[in-house]
Amino acid sequence: MAIILCPNCGKEISDKASKCVHCGFELNNHVVLCKECGKYISNTEKECPYCGCPVEFLDDTKKPDAQKVELTKVSVKFHLNKKLLFSVIGTVVVIAVVLICLKINDNIVKQKREQESIEEASRVSEEYRINARNIMYDMISVAADAESCGSLVGKVWNNSIWSTSDTETDQYTKNSYGQFYDDFNNALVDLYTTKSFETKIDNLSKKQSEITTDMKLLANPPEEWKDAYNQIEDFYDDWYSFVSMVVNPSGSYTSFVSKYNELDSGLLDKYNKIINKYDLGF
Numbered sequence: 001m002a003i004i005l006c007p008n009c010g011k012e013i014s015d016k017a018s019k020c021v022h023c024g025f026e027l028n029n030h031v032v033l034c035k036e037c038g039k040y041i042s043n044t045e046k047e048c049p050y051c052g053c054p055v056e057f058l059d060d061t062k063k064p065d066a067q068k069v070e071l072t073k074v075s076v077k078f079h080l081n082k083k084l085l086f087s088v089i090g091t092v093v094v095i096a097v098v099l100i101c102l103k104i105n106d107n108i109v110k111q112k113r114e115q116e117s118i119e120e121a122s123r124v125s126e127e128y129r130i131n132a133r134n135i136m137y138d139m140i141s142v143a144a145d146a147e148s149c150g151s152l153v154g155k156v157w158n159n160s161i162w163s164t165s166d167t168e169t170d171q172y173t174k175n176s177y178g179q180f181y182d183d184f185n186n187a188l189v190d191l192y193t194t195k196s197f198e199t200k201i202d203n204l205s206k207k208q209s210e211i212t213t214d215m216k217l218l219a220n221p222p223e224e225w226k227d228a229y230n231q232i233e234d235f236y237d238d239w240y241s242f243v244s245m246v247v248n249p250s251g252s253y254t255s256f257v258s259k260y261n262e263l264d265s266g267l268l269d270k271y272n273k274i275i276n277k278y279d280l281g282f
Contacts, residue, residue: 005049007042015040121222128225131217132232133280138214139239140271142207149200150246150260153191157253160187188249201247208243211236228278235270238263 004015008025019026032043036053047054152168159166160173163180172190174180181187191197215236221229242263249256275281 004040005042007044125222125224128218128222129278129280131214132225132228132278133282135211135214135218136232136235136271136274136280137282138207138211139236140267142204142211143239143242143267145200145207146204146243146246147264149197149204150242150264152197153188153246153249154253154257154260156187156191157184157249157256160184161253184253204243205247208240208247212240225278228274231270231274231277235267235274238267238270242267 003012005011006013006020006022006025009020009023011020011022013020013022033040034048034051034053037048037051039048039050041048041050155166156169156172158164159169160181161184163173166173169187172194173187175186192201215233218229218232242260245256245260245263
C-alpha cells in the first residue's frame with residue numbers, strides 16, 4: 001500500500017481508498033500513476049508535484065494498447081505452435097503410413113516367396129513322381145522281355161539235360177545229325193548265338209544299363225518320396241538280378257530255375273504294390 005495526496009484537500013491518504021477520509025472526495029478515476037517516480041497523483045495535474053514529469057507522458061490510458069500488443073504476440077505464438085503441431089502430426093502420419101506400406105509390402109513379398117516355394121516343391125515332387133513312374137514302367141517292361149527269354153533258357157537247359165524232344169528247343173539241343181548234345185552247355189551256346197535270340201539279349205543288356213543310369217534321377221528324393229524310393233530301390237535290386245541271370249546264366253540248372261521263379265513271381269507283386277501305394281500308374 002502507498003500513501004498519496006488527495007487531489008481535493010491535499011492531505012495524505014491510502015492509494016487503495018475509494019474516497020478521501022478527510023474531505024470525502026471520490027477518488028475513483030481521478031488518480032494516475034507517475035511512471036517516473038511511482039507516485040499516485042490527480043489526473044487534473046499537468047505535471048507530477050513530486051518529480052515534475054509532465055502528465056501527458058503519464059497517461060495510463062495507453063495501458064490497454066500495450067496489453068493488446070502482448071495479447072497479439074501471445075496469439076501469434078499460439079498460432080505458430082499450432083502450425084508446428086500440425087506439422088509434427090503430419091510427419092508422424094506420413095511415417096506411420098510409410099511403415100505400414102513397408103510392412104504390407106514385406107508381407108506380400110513373404111507370401112509370394114512362400115507361394116513360390118510351395119509351387120516349386122510341388123513341381124519337384126511331381127517331376128519326381130513322373131520319373132519314378134517311367135522308370136518303374138521301363139523295368140517291368142524289360143522284366144517281361146527277360147521273362148520270355150528266361151523261360152526259353154530254362155526249357156532248353158532242361159530238355160538238353162533230359163534229352164527231351166520239343167519243336168521249340170530241338171534246334172538248340174540237338175546237333176546237325178539230330179542227336180542230343182552230351183553237354184547242355186552246347187545247347188545254351190547254340191541258343192545264345194542264334195541271331196534273333198542274341199538281339200533280344202543285347203537289348204536286355206542295353207536296357208539294363210539305361211535304367212541303371214536313370215535310377216540316379218531318383219537318388220535324392222523329396223521328403224515325401226523317401227519311403228517310395230527305398231521300395232523302388234529294393235525292386236530295382238531284384239529286377240537287376242533277374243535280368244542279369246537271363247543275360248548271363250550261371251550255376252546249376254536247379255539253382256537257376258529256383259532263383260528265376262522266385263524273382264519272377266516277386267517282381268510283379270512288388271511292382272503292383274508300389275504302383276498302387278504311390279500313385280505311379282499311367
